[in-house]
Amino acid sequence: MIPEAFARSTIDREGEAGAAWLAELPGILADLLERWECVRDGEVVHGQVGVIVPVLAPDPAVIKLSFPHPGNVHEPDAFAAWGGDGAVLLYERDDERFAMLLERAHHSTLGELGDGDEIAAVSGQLSRRLSIPAPARLPRLADRADGWAEELRQGVADFPGAVPAAAVDAALAVVDELGREQPDLLMHGDFHARNILRGEREPWLAVDPKGYVGDPAYDGATMLKPRALALIESEDLMMTLRHEVNVFAEAAELDPERVRRWAHFQAVQAAFHGRRHGFGRARGGPYLDRILALVDQLAVSWC
Numbered sequence: 001m002i003p004e005a006f007a008r009s010t011i012d013r014e015g016e017a018g019a020a021w022l023a024e025l026p027g028i029l030a031d032l033l034e035r036w037e038c039v040r041d042g043e044v045v046h047g048q049v050g051v052i053v054p055v056l057a058p059d060p061a062v063i064k065l066s067f068p069h070p071g072n073v074h075e076p077d078a079f080a081a082w083g084g085d086g087a088v089l090l091y092e093r094d095d096e097r098f099a100m101l102l103e104r105a106h107h108s109t110l111g112e113l114g115d116g117d118e119i120a121a122v123s124g125q126l127s128r129r130l131s132i133p134a135p136a137r138l139p140r141l142a143d144r145a146d147g148w149a150e151e152l153r154q155g156v157a158d159f160p161g162a163v164p165a166a167a168v169d170a171a172l173a174v175v176d177e178l179g180r181e182q183p184d185l186l187m188h189g190d191f192h193a194r195n196i197l198r199g200e201r202e203p204w205l206a207v208d209p210k211g212y213v214g215d216p217a218y219d220g221a222t223m224l225k226p227r228a229l230a231l232i233e234s235e236d237l238m239m240t241l242r243h244e245v246n247v248f249a250e251a252a253e254l255d256p257e258r259v260r261r262w263a264h265f266q267a268v269q270a271a272f273h274g275r276r277h278g279f280g281r282a283r284g285g286p287y288l289d290r291i292l293a294l295v296d297q298l299a300v301s302w303c
Contacts, residue, residue, distance in 0.1 A: 061104050078211035104200075123196065123248055192223050218262045
């Protein structure tokens, strides 16, 4: 049941703990199938840290099993708070084993659409619906502000001259002016077009939330990062991205300048992170150089 690529990447990332978890997965799934009265109904697919098992329960659903990871702790809390309004429904949860029984959606994502305006508009509409008063005990994005500021200053020290001082100063201003006091709203936390899937009950449904409390404009900026990579060959990249910011912000009922400022902060953050760790798409080589050139351009242009 475990895709080979997923097993390999889990062991590469998690070592012995990952191997031990993979060995337990078949038994965990068998127990959940019995307890939740499901039967398997298709091939297992996977993301970065979890597998998705199609089941009938009796209606089409999926069991999501994730490697125990801090980023997944509050995923079921977010689904429970939304109650299916703009996101897949949560039917059952086993927090100890990082498992959920969820409404099944299609594999096709919003990111596969060719129309940038539709991607931005649908994302904005969903962001507005998902931005509800946050439940208690969820992590606050504002609590990360001190760490963000230190990370940027350390980036300057480790990679002097990589990002112009004016761009770093503007990113630090975003931390101070937007990051330390944020709305008490539930955020997705990893909001981009690949985490928005075709649905049956609704045209589009959000998946894979982190469940933070904070500024929905931050989610809007997160949505832009993969869009920038998808549009890297555009004749005028910044004009296209600014247009999509405006479309997203109007649909989400947000201030486009606030989204732009968060996008600037995230670009500067990515410029240092990429030099230190690489990116999921590229850890080295010419493609990493190309992505770094893109985020460097964004760090200056969004400023």
